[in-house]
Amino acid sequence: MGQAVGVEVGLADVPALERGVALLGSGGGGDTVTAAALLRGRLAAGDRNALTPLGELARDAQVVPIGVIGATAVFAEKLPSGAEFRDAIAAVERWTGRRTDALVSIEVGGLNGIVPLVVGGQLGLPVADADLSGRGVPRLDQLSVAAAGKGLTPLVLAEPGGQVLVLAEATAAEVERTARAFLAGAGGWAVLVLAPIPAAELADCAIPDTVSSALSLGRQALSADAEALAATTGGRVLGSGRVVEVSRRPGPGKHGRTGFARGSATVRDHRSRTLIRLEMENEYLFAMRDGEPVASTPDVLALLDHRTGVPIPCDVVRRGVEVAVLQLPAAPFWTDPRHLPVLAPRAFGIDCDPVLEVRR
Structure with missing residues (x-):
């Protein structure tokens, strides 16, 4: 060898x-x-x-x-x-x-x-x-x-x-x-x-x-705000504002087994005054703006603390924190039609087609 x-x-x-x-x-x-x-x-x-x-x-x-x-x-x-x-x-x-x-x-x-x-x-x-x-x-x-x-x-x-x-x-x-x-x-x-x-x-x-790639992404994130990070990675900022609501609930189970906990976090965008709602399980999975789908898995969705730029996990996000909502492009493996259904919204019980608007 x-x-x-x-x-x-x-x-x-x-x-x-x-x-x-x-x-x-x-x-x-x-x-x-x-x-x-x-x-x-x-x-x-x-x-x-x-x-x-x-x-x-x-x-x-x-x-x-x-x-x-x-x-x-x-x-x-x-x-x-x-x-x-x-x-x-x-x-x-x-x-x-x-x-x-x-x-x-x-x-x-x-x-x-x-x-x-x-x-x-x-x-x-x-x-x-x-x-x-x-x-x-x-x-x-x-x-x-x-x-x-x-x-x-x-x-x-x-x-x-x-x-x-x-x-x-x-x-x-x-x-x-x-x-x-x-x-x-x-x-x-x-x-x-x-x-x-x-x-x-x-x-x-x-x-x-x-x-x-994670190392490169981290270097960029440590030296840039959310808008600059999105511009250099092929991503986009869906909005920036305050988390106005967080709800949590039991997830759907299968065959009598309890599923992962589900929930949502809602951000009021400071500029447009629209509401961006993120559906989450263990990860952020799906984003809507005033009820219209705008982003989804397998793209990466992240909430960044406005002050520090640190990503906020689903299990600790809370009302009142100022955030940027960031979308990063999925690896090409997951946009391949043969593999996409494995991480598409319906794989998590969300009845919607993937919304993959980010392009390299």
């Missing part, structure tokens, strides 16, 4: 990476602050983090998708020891008989845009400049490998208490249900590791260049 050439991510890059992955979380994705602190700690301790484009990995390199799932808000209260990641990777290696050559994030949006770099530095493994979502997604059956028809099993779940579960065979929907059941007894979160994927195959079912 050839040696891949890596680009190091250093301490000076962490603030930009954190801001970029927070934006791509679309209001979800978990606690980037704690993930960034973990990365800073590992870098300060001397870890080296190599970020490698997919095309620079040997075609037969075995790339392991990795991430954290569950109630990631608990992540800050119940920090990983590091053993969870080692145990999960070791288990998938034993089950498949293949050795891990590199890691790739399951989700660039939120804390999972950072966690693989922490693990890669700890284990001395390069991290592919790619991920399996291109943004924040709430369900495992919405990862790009599932959308591309590759499947998710075999996979491993490892929780902080030491329990490790190998799921040998299941549909993507069954994987999602099994993982949620496992999390109920896992203390809130768990490590997810998928079986190694040869780099040559990963190119067809992953979204390339997303970690470096």
Whole structure:
């Protein structure tokens, strides 16, 4: 196997990476602050983090998708020891008989845009400049490998208490249900590791260049306001104003199971005096202006604090805060008609076609 050439991510890059992955979380994705602190700690301790484009990995390199799932808000209260990641990777290696050559994030949006770099530095493994979502997604059956028809099993779940579960065979929907059941007894979160994927195959079912793109996006966001950020990224600002209403409600369940919590946040635009309503689940999913659809998933929707520019997650948005409503273009993978239904509004129970007005 050839040696891949890596680009190091250093301490000076962490603030930009954190801001970029927070934006791509679309209001979800978990606690980037704690993930960034973990990365800073590992870098300060001397870890080296190599970020490698997919095309620079040997075609037969075995790339392991990795991430954290569950109630990631608990992540800050119940920090990983590091053993969870080692145990999960070791288990998938034993089950498949293949050795891990590199890691790739399951989700660039939120804390999972950072966690693989922490693990890669700890284990001395390069991290592919790619991920399996291109943004924040709430369900495992919405990862790009599932959308591309590759499947998710075999996979491993490892929780902080030491329990490790190998799921040998299941549909993507069954994987999602099994993982949620496992999390109920896992203390809130768990490590997810998928079986190694040869780099040559990963190119067809992953979204390339997303970690470096998040880093670039974060650099721009740290040095520009929302209007300038939209202009340089092919996005747009839907409006700026005060959050005048936030409502939350139980989500629609399936087969007797409770769904994710749903809700909405309404912003009164200062200039037009129109009302911009954002429908949200784990992420911001759909935007209307005075009742007319103006933006939707799979584009990334974000609320930025007017004073600091920091993205405001769905679970903490509140009345009275001044915000800008930002729309960023989806990765081309998700605008492909073969994959679009997986993240379109109807995939979340919103009876509307996708509204993808942003163009590169």
